[in-house]
Amino acid sequence: MDMQTALADLSSFLGQRLSRSKSDLDLHGASESYFPLSPPDAVAWPESTEEVARIVAACARHRVPVVGWGTGTSLEGQAQAFSGGVVVDFSRMNRVLEVAQADMVARVQPGVTREALNEELRATGLMFPVDPGANASLGGMASTRASGTTAVRYGTMRDNVLGLEVVTARGEVIRTGTAARKSAAGYDLTALFVGSEGTLGLITELTLRLHGQPEAISAAVCAFESVAGAVQTVIDTIQCGIPMARIELLDEDSVRAVNAYAKMNLPEKPHLLLEFHGSAAGVAEQAEAFGAIAADHHGSGFDWATRPEARRALWTMRHNAYYAVLASRPGARAIVTDICVPISRLAEAIEETRADLAQSGVHGPILGHVGDGNFHASLLVRDGDAEELSRAKAAAERMVERSLAMGGTATGEHGIGVGKLGYMAREHGPGWAMMGTIKAALDPDNIMNPGKMVPPRN
Amino acid sequence: MDMQTALADLSSFLGQRLSRSKSDLDLHGASESYFPLSPPDAVAWPESTEEVARIVAACARHRVPVVGWGTGTSLEGQAQAFSGGVVVDFSRMNRVLEVAQADMVARVQPGVTREALNEELRATGLMFPVDPGANASLGGMASTRASGTTAVRYGTMRDNVLGLEVVTARGEVIRTGTAARKSAAGYDLTALFVGSEGTLGLITELTLRLHGQPEAISAAVCAFESVAGAVQTVIDTIQCGIPMARIELLDEDSVRAVNAYAKMNLPEKPHLLLEFHGSAAGVAEQAEAFGAIAADHHGSGFDWATRPEARRALWTMRHNAYYAVLASRPGARAIVTDICVPISRLAEAIEETRADLAQSGVHGPILGHVGDGNFHASLLVRDGDAEELSRAKAAAERMVERSLAMGGTATGEHGIGVGKLGYMAREHGPGWAMMGTIKAALDPDNIMNPGKMVPPRN
Numbered sequence: 001m002d003m004q005t006a007l008a009d010l011s012s013f014l015g016q017r018l019s020r021s022k023s024d025l026d027l028h029g030a031s032e033s034y035f036p037l038s039p040p041d042a043v044a045w046p047e048s049t050e051e052v053a054r055i056v057a058a059c060a061r062h063r064v065p066v067v068g069w070g071t072g073t074s075l076e077g078q079a080q081a082f083s084g085g086v087v088v089d090f091s092r093m094n095r096v097l098e099v100a101q102a103d104m105v106a107r108v109q110p111g112v113t114r115e116a117l118n119e120e121l122r123a124t125g126l127m128f129p130v131d132p133g134a135n136a137s138l139g140g141m142a143s144t145r146a147s148g149t150t151a152v153r154y155g156t157m158r159d160n161v162l163g164l165e166v167v168t169a170r171g172e173v174i175r176t177g178t179a180a181r182k183s184a185a186g187y188d189l190t191a192l193f194v195g196s197e198g199t200l201g202l203i204t205e206l207t208l209r210l211h212g213q214p215e216a217i218s219a220a221v222c223a224f225e226s227v228a229g230a231v232q233t234v235i236d237t238i239q240c241g242i243p244m245a246r247i248e249l250l251d252e253d254s255v256r257a258v259n260a261y262a263k264m265n266l267p268e269k270p271h272l273l274l275e276f277h278g279s280a281a282g283v284a285e286q287a288e289a290f291g292a293i294a295a296d297h298h299g300s301g302f303d304w305a306t307r308p309e310a311r312r313a314l315w316t317m318r319h320n321a322y323y324a325v326l327a328s329r330p331g332a333r334a335i336v337t338d339i340c341v342p343i344s345r346l347a348e349a350i351e352e353t354r355a356d357l358a359q360s361g362v363h364g365p366i367l368g369h370v371g372d373g374n375f376h377a378s379l380l381v382r383d384g385d386a387e388e389l390s391r392a393k394a395a396a397e398r399m400v401e402r403s404l405a406m407g408g409t410a411t412g413e414h415g416i417g418v419g420k421l422g423y424m425a426r427e428h429g430p431g432w433a434m435m436g437t438i439k440a441a442l443d444p445d446n447i448m449n450p451g452k453m454v455p456p457r458n
Numbered sequence: 459m460d461m462q463t464a465l466a467d468l469s470s471f472l473g474q475r476l477s478r479s480k481s482d483l484d485l486h487g488a489s490e491s492y493f494p495l496s497p498p499d500a501v502a503w504p505e506s507t508e509e510v511a512r513i514v515a516a517c518a519r520h521r522v523p524v525v526g527w528g529t530g531t532s533l534e535g536q537a538q539a540f541s542g543g544v545v546v547d548f549s550r551m552n553r554v555l556e557v558a559q560a561d562m563v564a565r566v567q568p569g570v571t572r573e574a575l576n577e578e579l580r581a582t583g584l585m586f587p588v589d590p591g592a593n594a595s596l597g598g599m600a601s602t603r604a605s606g607t608t609a610v611r612y613g614t615m616r617d618n619v620l621g622l623e624v625v626t627a628r629g630e631v632i633r634t635g636t637a638a639r640k641s642a643a644g645y646d647l648t649a650l651f652v653g654s655e656g657t658l659g660l661i662t663e664l665t666l667r668l669h670g671q672p673e674a675i676s677a678a679v680c681a682f683e684s685v686a687g688a689v690q691t692v693i694d695t696i697q698c699g700i701p702m703a704r705i706e707l708l709d710e711d712s713v714r715a716v717n718a719y720a721k722m723n724l725p726e727k728p729h730l731l732l733e734f735h736g737s738a739a740g741v742a743e744q745a746e747a748f749g750a751i752a753a754d755h756h757g758s759g760f761d762w763a764t765r766p767e768a769r770r771a772l773w774t775m776r777h778n779a780y781y782a783v784l785a786s787r788p789g790a791r792a793i794v795t796d797i798c799v800p801i802s803r804l805a806e807a808i809e810e811t812r813a814d815l816a817q818s819g820v821h822g823p824i825l826g827h828v829g830d831g832n833f834h835a836s837l838l839v840r841d842g843d844a845e846e847l848s849r850a851k852a853a854a855e856r857m858v859e860r861s862l863a864m865g866g867t868a869t870g871e872h873g874i875g876v877g878k879l880g881y882m883a884r885e886h887g888p889g890w891a892m893m894g895t896i897k898a899a900l901d902p903d904n905i906m907n908p909g910k911m912v913p914p915r916n
Contacts, residue, residue: 102693102802125697145642156640158649159617174889180798181830182614183867184603184653185885186874186911187893191616191649195642212699235560239583241670282740340638344560372639409641416644427643431632434900435645441899442892453644 003084006062007042010055010086017045017092028087032134033075034333034381034389035418040067040081045092049165049173049204052088056202057171059086059447067449068198070140071113075336076417078144078197083450088202090139096120097205104210105162105179110139110203117208126210129154132413133319139203144415145195149318152371153245153277154211156413161194165205169443179207192438197415198449200442214245214277218287219311222299223269227251227354227366229297230270231347234370236293238343242286244371245277248318251354253365254325261324262317267301272370273318275311318367325365325378332380335389335419337364337396339403340374340412349406353377353399360395362388374412400426416453425455461542464520465500468544471512475503475550486545491533492791492839492847493876498525498539503550507623507631507662510546514660515629517544517905525907526656528598529571533794534875536602536655541908546660548597554578555663562668563620563637568597568661575666584668587612590871591777597661602873603653607776610829611703611735612669614871619652623663627901637665650896655873656907658900672703672735676745677769680757681727685709685812685824687755688728689805692828694751696801700744702829703735706776709812711823712783719782720775725759730828731776733769783823783836790838793847793877795822795854797861798832798870807864811835811857818853820846832870858884874911883913 010018019025020042029039041064046052059066065085072079081087094111101124108117115135117128132141132148140146142164147156154160163177166189176189193200224230230249237244250258250271259266272294276286291302305311326334341349350366357364357377368375377399379392400410400423410423424432436454439446446457468476477483478500487497499522504510517524523543530537539545552569559582566575573593575586590599590606598604600622605614612618621635624647634647651658682688688707695702708716708729717724730752734744745762752760763769784792799807808824815822815835826833835857837850858868858881868881882890894912897904904915 100800100802102697103800104696105800145646147640147642151640155617156642158640158646159613168892172888174892175887176889178798178867178885179800179865180832180861180867180870181801182605182609182616182798182832182870184605184614184796184869184871184873185867185878186653186882186890187658187896188603188616188646188649188653189889189892191646192896195644195646200645212697215699238562239560239670241673279740279743281743282737285737285739338642340636340640342558342561342563342637343639344558374638374640403638407637409636409638409643411642412638412640413642415642420643424644427636429633430630431634431647432644434626434632434647437899438645438650438896441895 001064002062003041003064006058006064009058010042010044013051013054014044019043028069028089029080031077031080032073033077033419034335035077035080038080038082040087041084043087043089045089047092049167052167052202052204053171053173055086055088056167056169060169060171060445063445063447065447065450066202068139068143068202070110070137071135073134073136074140074144074417075414076419078415078417078452082418090137093204099124100179101126103179106208106210108138108206108208110137110206112138114138114141121210125213127213128208129211130157130160133322138206138208142194142203142206143197147413149246149248149369151369152247153243158191158194160209161190161206162209163207164190164193164203166193166201167204168201169448177207195415197417197453199439199453200448216280216283217275217277217311218283219275219305219314220287221266221303221314222272222294223267223301224272225269225298227270227350228347229299230272231350231370233272233294233297233299235343237290238371240289240293242289244274246273246275247371248273249368249370249375250321251366254321254367257324257328257365258317258321261327262320264317273314321367322378329363329380331383333383335379335381335392335396336414337377337379337399338411338414339399339408340372341403341406341408343373345406346370346373349402350375352402356398357395360391362392362395372412373408418452421452459522460520461499461522464516464522467516468500468502468513471509472502477501486527486547487538489535489538490531491535491877492793493535493538496538496540498545499542501545501547503547505550507625510625510660510662511629511631513544513546514625514627518627518629518903521903521905523905523908524660526597526601526660528569528595529593531592531594532598532602532875533872534877536873536875536910540876548595551662557582559584561637564666564668566596566664566666568595568664570596572596572599579668583671585671586666587669588615588618591780596664596666600652600661600664601655605871607704607706607827609827610705611701616649616652618667619648619664620667621665622648622651622661624651624659625662626659627906635665653873655875655911657897657911658906674738674741675733675735675769676741677733677763677772678745679724679761679772680730680752681725681759682730683727683756685728685808686805687757688730689808689828691730691752691755691757693801695748696829698747698751700747702732704731704733705829706731707826707828707833708779709824712779712825715782715786715823716775716779719785720778722775731772779825780836787821787838789841791841793837793839793850793854794872795835795837795857796869796872797857797866798830799861799864799866801831803864804828804831807860808833810860814856815853818849820850820853830870831866876910879910
């Protein structure tokens with residue numbers, strides 16, 4: 001690795017858009033999660049695909065690690081340069097390049113955030129529904145295969161990225177996919193890059209699938225006596241084929257945190273938050289059918305919000321729930337778990353997790369995208385308390401073991417980064433080695449986000 | 459390559475389930491399309507994953523090509539062993555291993571056909587909706603990334619395969635994906651194998667996403683004065699967010715062929731065939747909204763079929779349309795084109811194709827999954843007429859050029875095989891070389907369906 005020459009190369013065409021200032025490095029070495037600060041050697045702010053290609057080519061020549069950076073909101077340390085190198089910050093590549101209304105497709109640069117895109121789409125009657133909570137960049141969302149509250153209806157980034165432009169590890173520019181709705185032409189490189197967390201290349205453009213803004217939206221909050229009652233309501237609703245746009249669980253600890261943080265006064269019981277999208281008649285029909293199922297499971301205190309402001313308040317509350325949980329214990333950081341199990345095992349997975357956390361003395365409010373079988377316990381750990389950290393990590397590990405034993409995954413949506421790397425062998429068995437083979441073939445010098453995703457090289 | 463020793467190896471554990479009889483070889487060297495007979499050296503009928511692994515390991519030791527075979531209904535010669543070797547026929551691996559009703563997931567062996575699976579599901583209230591017309595095997599459908607009439611609503615095989623068991627080119631067994639609805643854990647190996655046409659490994663088990671059987675179904679046929687009117691109806695319907703379960707175009711030539719073949723008497727005009735799935739009220743609402751849009755575009759002669767028999771007759775007619783077209787010219791074979799364009803360009807793509815075919819003197823009735831922007835012209839060629847074949851191939855090539863220029867793909871659903879291999883470089887540019895790099899890494903001896911999908915090795 002010849003860092004100095006590489007950085008001199010980069011400076012020659014990036015000028016002020018290559019920084020080695022301590023504040024910039026620290027800012028790009030931090031994450032929202034519990035990982036230690038990991039300042040890179042430099043931060044680059046490219047403004048075009050060509051510049052990204054030149055950056056990667058220069059780093060390839062000098063064997064310098066390259067790590068992509070969107071908004072820094074990933075939760076597993078994906079964008080942290082633990083091996084040093086150059087962080088490529090996409091915030092200046094933030095243009096919506098095209099909105100093809102008739103095709104319901106948008107082409108965007110990777111630094112466009114999901115909120116910025118939806119703002120741009122507002123007048124078109126279209127929307128980009130994937131919503132991980134944070135106002136993340138779309139490049140980052142694709143790289144981590146993000147999903148969130150609306151995946152139960154609209155799918156994850158896997159389902160909503162039609163094509164990509166990517167700078168490969170050699171600094172070459174390729175395009176994957178097309179603007180057509182489907183294709184059977186060759187290996188699905190789009191899907192290979194979605195979720196690859198920058199370990200195979202850097203995404204420089206995305207072609208996204210858009211959806212129509214629903215004619216009518218109805219949202220609701222509903223309290224339950226037990227988590228099991230709430231989860232069984234979700235299962236029955238799915239079985240009945242009622243198309244939910246969102247269905248979220250907050251356990252009583254989460255409700256308590258949210259009440260304190262957002263000055264709400266929900267009863268301290270498990271809650272479901274939900275939303276239906278459709279025609280006015282369709283939404284009414286769905287709401288009624290859901291109400292009957294919830295009543296069967298002792299759901300109560302329905303509050304239907306069809307007004308936009310009331311709905312916005314509801315989802316802002318949900319989106320801030322992670323911060324509410326963090327705030328419930330000042331000075332704490334969180335290990336955010338993210339298991340996803342077959343829906344038939346969901347109640348069991350949540351109950352066992354709660355019992356385990358209680359027994360381990362770990363405080364971990366639970367939030368879940370329960371329509372997908374995905375939930376998070378945010379395990380609160382006093383900053384610097386090694387004993388508590390190790391206890392929480394052990395509980396997180398047991399959650400994953402439980403998920404895998406139930407046919408689930410270690411991560412429904414947060415991805416691998418460094419936080420979940422230790423589970424890859426267990427989840428994938430010999431498939432993990434195959435991922436390593438692919439990585440070695442496409443990035444033989446291991447410069448793209450090294451140390452992540454695949455088995456260490458011998 | 460040491461074929462004799464390899465076949466002796468295989469015989470030692472397959473016994474009678476390895477055949478070199480001429481009839482078996484010919485049967486596994488033919489296709490439904492225009493490609494020449496290509497008998498393999500042997501056909502194997504494994505009964506378990508372990509046997510598939512032993513077959514591939516033996517072939518790997520002796521550098522013998524391995525080609526998977528489902529029902530032989532692929533249209534681009536995917537399952538033909540043009541380089542010889544062993545065809546692995548999955549017809550004896552045809553068990554539905556598990557139907558997890560609450561999870562809406564099925565685990566099946568690759569030889570299960572889509573109709574057999576749906577027969578098994580009938581009493582559960584669930585269904586597997588992907589429907590390419592032919593009663594193909596699910597392993598074959600995954601390998602070619604099949605879709606068909608229902609993709610507009612339920613997606614393609616890409617969207618409906620949650621996980622796979624695969625025998626790799628080294629004869630190792632790996633599992634991809636989980637039974638959970640989503641995962642962000644690592645490279646999407648499932649998506650890499652779906653559509654890889656047996657060039658990276660053999661699928662030995664599939665975990666499939668099931669859907670609820672709709673409460674109500676309504677189907678219709680509607681005639682239009684022009685293809686443009688029919689296509690504009692489709693575009694407007696999509697824009698209005700009316701969720702169609704199927705929407706198919708037959709141009710007047712196709713209608714003529716279908717009338718003759720199925721003894722129908724539809725007016726000889728372009729037709730849309732469509733189907734809505736939902737609640738009784740929802741379906742009625744959708745049908746009404748569609749009717750208003752169709753009337754705007756001079757749609758006429760609506761025939762709503764809510765009775766199952768009438769619906770079945772309608773879709774049987776559609777499924778047999780390819781055979782009807784073939785029968786319209788006895789002694790002809792078909793080059794089946796399969797372009798898919800952004801929906802905004804669909805009318806233009808169809809019109810230009812029709813004009814081109816008329817000018818070239820090629821008879822090519824058009825059928826289309828128009829909700830996806832995907833359509834087929836079946837170019838009829840007298841068997842053995844080299845001049846006509848070359849004229850038809852040139853017209854097919856111009857269709858692809860047109861599709862790529864419009865942002866579309868060379869193949870919406872039939873895949874590459876040998877028929878579309880010549881378009882890969884144009885569609886993918888340097889991305890095609892990346893596919894070759896992946897293939898070389900995962901199948902270094904090039905034994906898995908060699909000569910297909912990727913650039914020839916130097």
